[in-house]
Amino acid sequence: MLKLVLRANAVSCAFFGALFAFAGPATANFTGNPPVLLVQVLGAGLLINALMLVWKSLSADPDRLSILAFALGDAIWVVATALLLITGVWITTAGGIIWAVGIATFVGACGAMQWKLAPNWG
Incomplete structure (x- = not known):
């Protein structure tokens, strides 16, 4: 199960990483006003x-x-997203807010499952 969670997280990172890296201006415009x-x-x-x-x-x-x-x-991603949403910084459009909440929910679930499924020490 752990390997499946890692791969699901990887797919998400790859998809949004490519979107952010190669469509930065469109992504910034969609979410609000981040640099x-x-x-x-x-x-x-x-x-x-x-x-x-x-x-x-x-x-x-x-x-x-x-x-x-x-x-x-993943936890840092969730907290950073929450702070940006609460303060109204950078993520300011309705679409950006909806997507940010959805992504943070998925990322948080991946992080929680990774934490729970991490092998024991030794």
Whole structure:
């Protein structure tokens, strides 16, 4: 089950990473008014994260520390999204808000499952 969660998270990161990196201006316009360069850099980071998630999902025995690091990254994504929505910064359009909530919900679910399914120490 853990490997399936890692791969689902990777697909999400790859999709949104590509969207942010290669359609930065359109993505920024859709969500509100974030700096385009920030959106593109975030996209590149998501693409790298997608590769790391796939790599770990292909490992015969993914290590606990890596899985918990992915879960922590997902938690940071959820908290950052919530803060942006609460403060009304950058994510200001109706479509952007709806998508941000949906993505954060999925990312949070992935993080929670990764945390729960992480192998025990040793």
